Amino acid sequence: MDTGIFIGGGGEDYGTAQHMLLKYANRHGLIAGATGTGKTVTLQILAEGFSAAGVPVFLSDVKGDLAGLAQAGSETGKLHGAFTARAATIGLSDFGYRACPVTFWDLFGQKGHPVRTTVSEMGPLLLSRLLDLSEAQEGVLNIAFRVADEEGMALLDLKDLQALLTFVGQARADLGLRYGNIAPASIGAIQRRLLVLEGQGADRLFGEPALDLADLFLTDATGAGRINILAADKLMGSPRLYATFLLWLLSELFEELPEVGDPDKPKLVFFFDEAHLLFDDAPKALVDKVEQVARLIRSKGVGVYFVTQNPSDVPETILGQLGNRVQHALRAYTAKDRTDLKQAARNYRDNPRLDIETAIREVGTGEAVTSMLEAKGIPGMAERTLIRPPSSHLGPIADATRAALIGLSPLAGKYDAVIDRESAFEILQARAAQAAREAAEAEQAMTAQAPEPAREFTSARRYSGTRVMSAPATPASRARSSSSSSRSDSVGEAFAKSFARQLGTQSGRAIVRGVLGGLFRSR
Structure with a gap:
């Protein structure tokens, strides 16, 4: 029988051992709790478990701590003996230290492979x-x-x-x-x-080469799933960019992946850290999009896990779809905190042996109230749980170590060089230049054929910086001038003048007609 990923266990005053069944890991999940209560470590041990089971993972490293997944752990300093003791307490007999296969990504291209979209x-x-x-x-x-x-x-x-x-x-x-x-x-x-x-x-x-989604599904030579870590410490300085990028990536997975039904294990697990940033001041259309993705992407083999401080950060319509839950401590200092605590407790299946509200308020660092989906997808009863220690390094890694791992990555060099192929900018630039040339040639031909006074008049119009006397205006000439002005103020010409000036391809002196001629005519 597949027991899945070991989350934690008992000991005195604690419940039974908790496992996340891989068969139901794509039913999504929630990791919540106040700052400093152990959410990052829980995320780390889940990523380790999925990787060991051959499931690739994507997560964002908001504080730089999760880079430690790439390095084997150890017990030094104040941690000396603590992890081994915790493993013995919860009955984790095969506990050991090991590194996970990791791929580093960075939107800014500094702490990982550049990641782009168009x-x-x-x-x-x-x-x-x-x-x-x-x-x-x-x-x-x-x-x-x-x-x-x-x-x-x-x-x-x-x-x-x-x-x-x-x-x-x-x-x-x-x-x-x-x-x-x-x-x-x-x-x-x-x-x-x-x-x-x-x-x-x-x-x-924005640019190319754009991210190939297949590169998020890689495994190493032993079959372990690679953990894709997005460096987000700098990215968090632009929280809207952070949330929008992760939502785009989730949407792309939803659009591109085929239906697989209910697989024995997920094809990919996606952790959305600081999930409240996704919903803060979000318009209804965006929340509806997230709800649609969360509801349907599980049938494509992707599990989504929201990581946030309070379950109330996630809209009810989405919260109700998160089957696997790890709730770290919530503090009740204000009236609103107490209301949120009561609401969080009501989100769990009752356990006659446990006062859930009290447990959520009192669990210490490295402890949580957990509920995992059981056979047939039934929510398990809430249990007070000691979270298992991580096997990988707890905390950031040295820059030299990171650089070496990036160099040894199977994707090394694939995304480094920017490709700038022909696109809207180049097309519009070329059309403006072509229209400017054609207009200049046409006007030169007209000037060469015109009588001398008309040629002089045309020159006065063309070279606005030079004062040239022209013949006195007559009613007929004013009418012709008005008609010519109307034509020369056409949409295409106005754009050509502006665009040519911006791009520096033509001087502003040329009167351009018919730029982007294909736009409003049949091509």
Whole structure:
């Protein structure tokens, strides 16, 4: 019989040994508790157990402590003998120290392999969440994505999106007839948010080569699942970026993986640390998306475990889907704390031998109230449990050790070099340049064929920095001038002027007509 992952056990005043059955590990879970009560160690021992069972893991290392999974543990200093004693107390007879196979990742490319996605893959919903856009601004962003799709322009990095938004702003009159009002203020607000995002270093998240999801499912030569550790200590300085990236990754897994039903063990386990950041001020559409993923992704063999301080940080609709639970201590210092404590206790199956509310309040560091799914997926009774000690190193590792492990990784070098292939920025740049050349050639031909006074008049218009006298205006000439001005203020020309100035490909002196000619005509 498969006993699964050993979580902890008894001893005097404690319940029976607790195991997480691998067959039900994809039914998701919760690790909760106040700061300093042992959540990180619980996450660590679960990651070790999944890895040993051949299940790859993805987790974020918020404080740098979880890098210790890559190094065998030991009992030195104040820990001398403590882990061995705990193992004996809970009946863990085969306890020993060992390292786990680890792959390090880092959005900033400093403490692990660079991890990237493209703007297109992120999509307008998550990007709007990342940029904290209003409903109207999100609508404009959706229009920009639609235009990119219709024009066959890939959105890979931030400069692609910035160039596309410039076009949408210039073409807003024509696009507005098809998609609705496009306010220049909304375009400007999105561009400003993109500049802020770029200033935070988030531009490194977008680009190619993008993350290949298959690289998260690797095992080592012995069959142990590799533990993918995302360095998040610096990333936590931008909490919205952190939460949005993890949600994007979870959504990609949901979209890409095939249905597998109820496997004997998960294909991947995903730990979402600091889960409250995902739901703080989140719009309903985003919460609905998380609920959908949590409800359906288990049938694709992925288990999701939310790690947070208080169960109330997770919406009820999602909390009700988390079958395996480890509740560390909650402190009841205020009226709200006492209400949260009562609510947390009600989330467990009653145990006649245990006052759950009192137990949650009184368990010490390294202890928890646990409830694991039993046969047929039935929630187990709440038990007061001594959590097992980790086999890997407890705490961070040296930078030299990390660098050596990154160099020995099976993914070494795969994501290091940035690829900048043709995408929206290059396409729009080329079209603007081509239109500028064609317009200049056409105007030169017209000037060469025009009578001398008209040639002089044209020169006066072309070279705005030079004063050239022209013939007095007549009613007929004013009419012609008005008609010409109307044509030269077309959407395509206005964009060409602006875009050419921004990119430096043409001087602002050329009057450009017909740029991006394929946009509003059949291609």
